[in-house]
Amino acid sequence: xxxxxxxxxxxxxxxxxxxxxxxxxxxxxxxxxxxxxxxxxxxxxxxxxxxxxxxxxxxxxxxxxxxxxxxxxxxxxxxxxxxxxxxxxxxxxxxxxxxxxxxxxxxxxxxxxxxxxxxxxxxxxxxxxxxxxxxxxxxxxxxxxxxxxxxxxxxxxxxxxxxxxxxxxxxxxxxxxxxxxxxxxxxxxxxxxxxxxxxxxxxxxxxxxxxxxxxxxxxxxxxxxxxxxxxxxxxxxxxxxxxxxxxxxxxxxxxxxxxxxxxxxxxxxxxxxxxxxxxxxxxxxxxxxx
Amino acid sequence: xxxxxxxxxxxxxxxxxxxxxxxxxxxxxxxxxxxxxxxxxxxxxxxxxxxxxxxxxxxxxxxxxxxxxxxxxxxxxxxxxxxxxxxxxxxxxxxxxxxxxxxxxxxxxxxxxxxxxxxxxxxxxxxxxxxxxxxxxxxxxxxxxxxxxxxxxxxxxxxxxxxxxxxxxxxxxxxxxxxxxxxxxxxxxxxxxxxxxxxxxxxxxxxxxxxxxxxxxxxxxxxxxxxxxxxxxxxxxxxxxxxxxxxxxxxxxxxxxxxxxxxxxxxxxxxxxxxxxxxxxx
Numbered sequence: 223x224x225x226x227x228x229x230x231x232x233x234x235x236x237x238x239x240x241x242x243x244x245x246x247x248x249x250x251x252x253x254x255x256x257x258x259x260x261x262x263x264x265x266x267x268x269x270x271x272x273x274x275x276x277x278x279x280x281x282x283x284x285x286x287x288x289x290x291x292x293x294x295x296x297x298x299x300x301x302x303x304x305x306x307x308x309x310x311x312x313x314x315x316x317x318x319x320x321x322x323x324x325x326x327x328x329x330x331x332x333x334x335x336x337x338x339x340x341x342x343x344x345x346x347x348x349x350x351x352x353x354x355x356x357x358x359x360x361x362x363x364x365x366x367x368x369x370x371x372x373x374x375x376x377x378x379x380x381x382x383x384x385x386x387x388x389x390x391x392x393x394x395x396x397x398x399x400x401x402x403x404x405x406x407x408x409x410x411x412x413x414x415x416x417x418x419x420x421x422x423x424x425x426x427x428x429x430x431x432x433x434x435x436x437x438x439x440x441x442x443x444x445x446x447x448x449x450x451x452x453x454x455x456x457x458x459x460x461x462x463x464x465x466x467x468x469x470x471x472x473x474x475x476x477x478x479x480x481x482x483x484x485x486x487x488x489x490x491x492x493x494x495x496x497x498x499x500x501x502x503x504x505x506x507x508x509x510x511x512x
Numbered sequence: 513x514x515x516x517x518x519x520x521x522x523x524x525x526x527x528x529x530x531x532x533x534x535x536x537x538x539x540x541x542x543x544x545x546x547x548x549x550x551x552x553x554x555x556x557x558x559x560x561x562x563x564x565x566x567x568x569x570x571x572x573x574x575x576x577x578x579x580x581x582x583x584x585x586x587x588x589x590x591x592x593x594x595x596x597x598x599x600x601x602x603x604x605x606x607x608x609x610x611x612x613x614x615x616x617x618x619x620x621x622x623x624x625x626x627x628x629x630x631x632x633x634x635x636x637x638x639x640x641x642x643x644x645x646x647x648x649x650x651x652x653x654x655x656x657x658x659x660x661x662x663x664x665x666x667x668x669x670x671x672x673x674x675x676x677x678x679x680x681x682x683x684x685x686x687x688x689x690x691x692x693x694x695x696x697x698x699x700x701x702x703x704x705x706x707x708x709x710x711x712x713x714x715x716x717x718x719x720x721x722x723x724x725x726x727x728x729x730x731x732x733x734x735x736x737x738x739x740x741x742x743x744x745x746x747x748x749x750x751x752x753x754x755x756x757x758x759x760x761x762x763x764x765x766x767x768x769x770x771x772x773x774x775x776x777x778x779x780x781x782x783x784x785x786x787x788x789x790x791x792x793x794x
Contacts, residue, residue, distance in 0.1 A: 315535075
């Protein structure tokens with residue numbers, strides 16, 4: 223694309239945006255990072271004092287924090303594996319020779335286009351221990367004898383929440399993989415079919431390698447989102463029962479809203495950002511290169 | 513023979529479609545269950561053996577939720593906050609998106625990277641200092657606090673989307689306008705903005721929906737019922753304990769889903785074809 227040459231104009235146009243990014247993004251985030259080395263508590267009227275890395279030390283010795291960190295990592299990986307597999311299935315299915323493609327695409331998109339908080343609400347009702355539809359279906363199919371309390375039993379709540387987040391992630395993955403599939407020229411498939419390659423071989427040796435770039439980008443992006451996922455968990459279980467669904471963002475929110483210790487909550491958020499640094503850099507480089 | 517083959521192909525295609533349709537319906541079952549519940553009478557909702565569809569489609573839950581004193585307030589709050597956020601983000605983004613799309617300047621790559629990186633910030637990292645700032649500025653429990661918070665994600669997103677849109681508009685008209693003596697700002701307002709009207713409408717709809725759907729900042733910054741937005745308002749109606757009027761909650765949920773559903777159904781084709789990855793915020 224042709225680029226105009228001018229010294230001052232581009233900066234002039236960028237000024238409002240840059241000013242806003244600085245005042246409402248860079249400044250607060252920097253303030254938060256600096257604050258993580260202090261001992262500020264909003265409930266205490268005294269001046270915060272510099273305490274170095276004490277907040278980080280106490281977090282790293284806090285089993286609840288370590289549990290939440292570990293849970294976040296395991297959840298993110300599990301969610302990614304399942305949503306990528308199912309998303310790939312949907313993308314291949316919707317790219318196949320079928321009727322009503324547009325309608326089906328719209329239906330698959332639904333979990334992604336409704337608000338996170340609302341997904342949480344409708345799943346709470348769907349999983350309800352007394353009147354939930356899931357219990358009824360499983361009872362009718364003879365899989366369970368009695369209603370399960372999905373959200374108040376520890377191991378069930380964790381699996382339920384992971385499933386809801388998988389459900390929420392699938393549409394985005396489907397739609398990006400579908401865009402990737404549609405960019406693959408048809409004639410290479412025809413050539414492969416003439417050569418007598420089986421469908422599975424075509425999928426494994428042609429389609430997936432051609433999709434690899436888009437799979438990597440989508441995986442980084444959805445993993446970052448899911449690692450940050452707060453709204454669904456907060457609406458459905460608020461991290462409970464006990465700590466069964468307490469992931470890092472929910473832990474930070476709980477810590478902050480219960481104790482108003484801004485500093486230690488900021489330290490936990492900084493640790494979160496550090497974990498996300500590498501995937502973010504990889505993602506930005508991939509996007510900017512084209 | 514060929515007719516038979518065609519018939520066979522048709523049946524095969526139909527069969528595949530039906531299988532995929534069934535899988536998809538199972539996939540969105542919780543959503544369909546919300547719709548079904550929202551039209552049911554209370555005795556049907558809490559039946560031992562649930563019915564898939566309501567006996568008769570009644571609007572009782574919709575009337576019920578609308579006549580709650582706070583529900584219209586939630587909607588109005590959400591609209592005010594989302595509209596103002598969109599207007600601010602869009603005004604700023606037209607300028608910055610144009611700049612990144614059209615000019616070559618030092619720091620262009622850096623600025624583009626910055627726009628993507630800030631969209632990846634964990635919201636928790638921003639929330640805590642924002643909370644402190646809002647308290648100091650006495651902005652807690654105001655529309656302004658939420659508008660400021662939403663601009664942090666809507667503005668970078670809009671800039672990136674509009675940049676992509678401006679890239680598709682040829683520069684020839686701008687060049688001739690420049691030769692005629694039009695200023696750079698004049699070019700932007702008289703030529704670029706009218707030409708990109710469809711893009712600007714789409715992007716502002718996105719900004720609206722992103723703000724409409726937000727939950728974390730709204731939950732934290734709105735301290736009273738009168739300031740709550742729709743997502744938070746409904747989520748708190750089904751609070752942790754006590755009996756929940758699921759019929760009304762589901763009716764409210766469906767209303768909250770409408771902007772997103774409308775926008776994405778309208779944009780569905782565009783989403784699949786021209787996917788600008790850098791511009792997608794969850």
